[in-house]
Amino acid sequence: MNLHFKNKKVTGILTVLPAHEVHFEDEMENYNSTIAKSLKLKAAMGFNKKRIVADGVTSADLCIAGLTHLFDNETLRMEDVDALIMVTQSPDYIMPPTSNVIQGYFGLKHDMICLDINQGCAGYIVGLIQAFMLLDQGAINKVVLMNADVLSPKVSKKDRNSNPLIGDGASITIVEKSTDNEEIFVSIKMNGEGAFALQIPAGGARLPSSPETAILKEDKNGNLRSENHLVMKGDEVFNFVQTEVPPLIEELYDYSKIGKDDVDFYMFHQPNKFMLNKLADRLGVERDKMPSNIVENFGNSSGVTIPLAITFNLGDKLCNQKYRLCLSGFGVGLTWAGMMIDMKDLSLCKIIYN
Amino acid sequence: MENFDVEIAEILEVDSVNMEDHLTSFDCWDSLTILSIIALASETYHVTISASDVNGAASVGGLKSLIQTKVK
Numbered sequence: 001m002n003l004h005f006k007n008k009k010v011t012g013i014l015t016v017l018p019a020h021e022v023h024f025e026d027e028m029e030n031y032n033s034t035i036a037k038s039l040k041l042k043a044a045m046g047f048n049k050k051r052i053v054a055d056g057v058t059s060a061d062l063c064i065a066g067l068t069h070l071f072d073n074e075t076l077r078m079e080d081v082d083a084l085i086m087v088t089q090s091p092d093y094i095m096p097p098t099s100n101v102i103q104g105y106f107g108l109k110h111d112m113i114c115l116d117i118n119q120g121c122a123g124y125i126v127g128l129i130q131a132f133m134l135l136d137q138g139a140i141n142k143v144v145l146m147n148a149d150v151l152s153p154k155v156s157k158k159d160r161n162s163n164p165l166i167g168d169g170a171s172i173t174i175v176e177k178s179t180d181n182e183e184i185f186v187s188i189k190m191n192g193e194g195a196f197a198l199q200i201p202a203g204g205a206r207l208p209s210s211p212e213t214a215i216l217k218e219d220k221n222g223n224l225r226s227e228n229h230l231v232m233k234g235d236e237v238f239n240f241v242q243t244e245v246p247p248l249i250e251e252l253y254d255y256s257k258i259g260k261d262d263v264d265f266y267m268f269h270q271p272n273k274f275m276l277n278k279l280a281d282r283l284g285v286e287r288d289k290m291p292s293n294i295v296e297n298f299g300n301s302s303g304v305t306i307p308l309a310i311t312f313n314l315g316d317k318l319c320n321q322k323y324r325l326c327l328s329g330f331g332v333g334l335t336w337a338g339m340m341i342d343m344k345d346l347s348l349c350k351i352i353y354n
Numbered sequence: 355m356e357n358f359d360v361e362i363a364e365i366l367e368v369d370s371v372n373m374e375d376h377l378t379s380f381d382c383w384d385s386l387t388i389l390s391i392i393a394l395a396s397e398t399y400h401v402t403i404s405a406s407d408v409n410g411a412a413s414v415g416g417l418k419s420l421i422q423t424k425v426k
Contacts, residue, residue, distance in 0.1 A: 033384065041386050161385065220409075221385045234385065235392050235405035242396045278393060 002255045003186040005132040009178040012075055012347040013318075015311040016066040016148075016170040017298060018053045019353045024164055031160040032222035041160070046273025046292065050167040050299025052152045059148035060092045060102055062170035065354040067106065067144070075347050076174060078106060082140040083113040085130055087123040087147040087303060089200075089332065090154065091116060099146070113140075120198065121269045121331025122188075123147055123303030124171070125339050129186060131175040145173040149302040154200055156216065156225035162232055165272055167299020171307035174347070185256035187248050188337035197236045198332045202227040237331065241275055244336050245328065246282050252326070252338040260285065263340070264323040265314070269330055270294035270305035303329055310343075311351050318349040355425070358418055361398065365390045366414075373415030377408070395421050 024047045028038045041047070053062070063086070070076040086099040093101070099114035113134065119126045124147050131143040148170035155166045202213035213227040225231060253259060266285050270276060276292040283290075291313045294305050301308065306327055314323065322344035330336040363371045367382045377383060388408050395403045401424035411417040 037382070037384050037386070040382070041384075044386055044390075233405075234389060238389060238392060239396065239402045239404070242393075243402060274389070274393075278397065282397070 001188055002251070003129060003188065005184040005186070007178050007181065008132045008135050008184060009176055009180065009182065010128075010173055010341070010343055010346065011176050012070075012174040013307050013311055013349050014066050014070060014172045015304070015308045015351045016062045016069075016172070017051045017308075017351060017353050018057065018062070018168050020052055020054055021049050022052050023049055027157060027163060030157045030163070032158065032218075032224070033160055038160070041164070044274050045165065046296045047164045048296040050165070050295075051169060051301075052299070053150050053168045057150065058092045059086075059088045059090050059150045059170065060098050060105075062148050062150070062168070062354060063098075063102055063146045063172065064105055066146075066170055066172040066352065067102070069352055070172065071106070076144070078108055080142045081108055081112060081144050083115065083131070083134045083143040084108070085115050085117065085127050085143060085145045087117045087119050087127040087145070088149055089118060089120050089123075089302065090148075090150045102146070119335065120149075120302045120333065121271070122329030122333065122335040122337045124306040125186065125188065125327060125329045125337040126335070127303070128173070128175065128339065129188070131173075132184065135175065135177050141177050143175045145175055147171045147173070147303050147307065149304060151230060151302065154228070154230045156223070156229040158216065158224035159229065161221065161223050161234060162230055165295055165300045166230070167295075167301045169298065169301035169304040169308060171304050171311075173307060182342050183256075185252060185258070185340040186337065187252040187255060188335070189244070189248060191334045194236065194240060194334035197233045197240065197334060198230075200228070200230050237271070238275060240334055241271070241279060241330050241336075242282060245279060245330050248336055249283055249326070249328065249338050252340060256340040258324070258340050262324060263289070263326045266290035266326045266328070267306055267309045267313075268328045269303070270300055270309060271331070272300065302331070308351070311349055315349055318343050318346045320345065355399070355418065355422060358421070361394055362391070362414060362417070365394065371414045373413065373418065375414045376412060377414065377417065391417065395424070399425055401425055
C-alpha cells in the first residue's frame, strides 16, 4: 500500500538510552556453545556492546526522561502537545495505555489525544504515519511520537539466538504541520500469516503467564528459553527480509519518483550487521549510505533503531543541513515499510543517556 | 552450481568437501552455519530454503540437490 503526505515535517528527534552498557563477552558463558563459536557469531553479526536498563526501569521511564529533557530545555512546550503517541511492545501495563500514564505524569492538557500502538521493528514508521494522519486535523498542530521498547527482561539470558542482540531504548520525535509543500512517500505491507515468526508466546489472554510458562526448555540449537520469553525464527525472518524488503523499496522509488542516487542516507531498522549488509548488497546501496553500526554500539532496540541510526550517525548535522532519507522498518507482524522523507533544520537531533 | 563445492567448503571451514559428508559432523556446525547456508542459497542461487530444509538435507550432497531442485 502506498501513502502520500504533504505539509508535515519532523522538527526534532531525541533518543534516550540506558546508561548501563553490557559487552557480548560478559554474557558469553551463559550460552550453550564454545567460546570459539560465540566469537564467530559476534564477528558475523556485529555484536559488541548493548544498552540495557537497570532492573525495574520501563518504557515509560525512558520516555519520561526524554520528555523532561525537552520540556526543561524548552525545545517543547507542554501546552503545545496536541497528541501523544506511544509505539511499544513493552507497555507498562496491559491497561491503561502507557501514553495516558505519561500524560498524567506531566499533567498535560486534557484537550489532546493519547494513543498506544503495538508495533515492533517497523513501529517507528507506523507511528509517523499515525502522526501525519492526526496532523490532517485542524485541531492538531504538534504530535509527539514516542517509540520505546524495553525487551531485555523478556529475553532469556541463555538464548544465544536473541540475547546478544536485544538492547533497550526510547526515542521522541516531534512532528508538526508545515507550509513547505514538501512531500512524504510511504510504502507499507503486512502479512499476519507470519505473525508468529517473532513473538512472546505467554503473558496475554491466549496463554496467561503461569509457573508452567516460566519453565526453561532447550531448543534444538541448545538455547534455553521459556514461553514468557521472546522467541524468533531466525531463518524465516532472514528470508522474509531478503525477499520482501528489496521489492518494497523498488516500489517506493517508483511511487515517489525518487531514485536510488537521490537518497542521501538509508536509515534502516538494525536487526544485525549480517542481515543489514546483505540487504544493502541486494538493494545495490553503498554501505556508507546505509549505516549498520547500531547493533554493535547499542543493541537492537526494535523500532527505536531507526531514530537511533539518525541521531547517532547524523546528529547535529540535521540541525543545519537538509538530507533526503529513506527509512525502512521490517519485522514483527510481519510488517515491512519504507518512507522517503526530507529532514532539515531540526531543533535537536541527539542522544541522551539515562 | 559449479562453485557450490568451494562455497560450501568455505562456510564449513574446510579445504574441500565430499558429497557424503554429514553436515552435523563439521566442527563449526551451529545455527550460524545454517544461516550462512540460507544466505548463500538466497544471495547466490536466489532460492529460499528454511533451517529445517537444511537440517533435513543431512549431507553436503543432500544440500546440493535441495538447492538444485529449487533452482529448477
